[in-house]
Amino acid sequence: MHDSYCEFVLEFGSSPKLLEQYINVHGGIRTGKLMEHLDSLAGSISYKHMLGPGVESLGQIQDRGFYIVTASVDRLDMLSPLDPSRDLRLSGQVIYTGKSSMEVAVKMETIGMGKAEVTVLLGRFSMVCRDAVTHRARNVHPLIISTPEEQALYSMGEEMKKRRQSLALRSLSRVPPSSAEAETLHSFYLQYGQDTKGSSSQVGKGERVWMGDTKLEKCMLMFPQERNVHSKIFGGYLMRLAYELGFSNSSLFMRGGRVRFLSLDGIAFAQPVPIGSILRLTSYVLHSTSSVEFPMIVHVAVTANVVDVETGNERTTNEFRFTWCRDGDTAVSRQVVPKTYKEAMLWLEGKRALELGDEIRAENQT
Incomplete structure (x- = not known):
């Protein structure tokens, strides 16, 4: 397992020029750019597992006979804020095959300045291997487990895969909601959804916002500078674009203030994005709530569609889910409310994601 380990360090603490390339408007680090690095790192780790630790160059895909793509990103959980005055180490390894x-x-860790290392992010990528000629599934090397710590990691990876499969079987696109979820949705409808006059209104102590009114989108031409080794658009670049659109949407919904990233709750890479295509990114706020720790939390979906310029038809290539919170101050209570059955199912999916995020953050803290 340790043969696939990779790491690199971003020297923010000692290189002001490097920090300038990553700084955001609040003086922190642009998380979307770090997501690009994490996707690239996961790919490098996977190739290192397949090629062996002594190989330093990938070379031509056709010569290797296989290629590796990102199938999904299960989660990226931000455990604590990034410190731009300290170096940042990104590392990882294959833990299950x-x-x-x-x-x-x-994971990402802040290091240096004579202080203890702090883990600021943990994440999980699911990578798949394909034959370079047939493009069908190709077997990967099994892992050799040599220590109790590696066995624990392997078991965790196995549990991750089982959890992903279980969530897929429970998806609301396949099965109806549970009776408890249906009751919750109905109660929410009785409180917020019956008056259809206008697009939003004051209901109780919070402001109602129709889900359809949270729509935010942008169209972009995909240039070859953002290609990967397969001459398709780099998945990490798409992650950054989706993150930045989702951040903008959550900021608008939460009416400004200090918006903090909590988690990437999942990405499904359905199809590659070709160079030269027109990409339409569309974002909606799916669910909003609050907690003792945060005055407002929102779950945001971003869908990436490739547009056929001749017919206007679109096909979905990627779906992203993110969670943000309003950090450290009071916020206006706003409830995102579905109008249609499809939006109601998305609202429930957002609720599930926020509940799972609470569980995982509690586990990581312990």
Whole structure:
């Protein structure tokens, strides 16, 4: 397992020029740019597992006979804010292998300045191996487990895969909501959804906002400078674009203030994005709530569609889910409210994601 380990350090603490390339409007670090690095790191780790630790260059894909793509990103959980005055180490390794898939665990840690290392992010990528000629699934090397710590990581990777499969079977696109979820949705409808006059109104102590009114989108031409080794648009670049649109949407919904990233709750890479295509990114706020710790939390979906310029038809290539919170101050209570059955199912999916995020953050804190 340790043969696939990779790491690199972003020297923010000692290189002001480097920090300038990553700084955001609040003086922190642009998380979207770090997501690009994490996707690239997961790919490098997967190739290192397949090629062996002594190989330093990937070379031509056709010569290797296989290629690796990101199938999904299960989660990225931000455990504490980034400190721009300290160096940042990104690292990871393969912790579980299936027949043609690999589970890659990644993390980010602040280091240096004579202080203790602090883990600020934990994440999980699911990578798959394909034959370079047939493009069908290709077997990956099994892992050799040599220590109790590696066995624990392997078990965690196995549990991740089982959890992902279980969530897929419970998806509201496949099965109806549970009776408890249906009751929750109905109670929410009785409180917020009956008056259809206008697009939003004051209901009780919070402001109602129709889900359809949270729509935010942008169209972009995909240039070859953002290509990966397969001459398709780099998945990490798409992650950054989706993150930045989702951040903008959550900021608008929460009416400004200090917006903090909590988690990437999932990404599904359905199809590659070709160079030269027109990409439409569309974002909606799916669910909003509050907690003792945060005055407002929102779950945001971003869908990436490739547009056919001749017919106007669109096909979905990627779906992203993120969670943000309003940090450290009071916020206006705003409830995102579905109008249609489809929006109601998305609202419930957002609720599930926020509940799972609470559980995972509690586990990480312990």
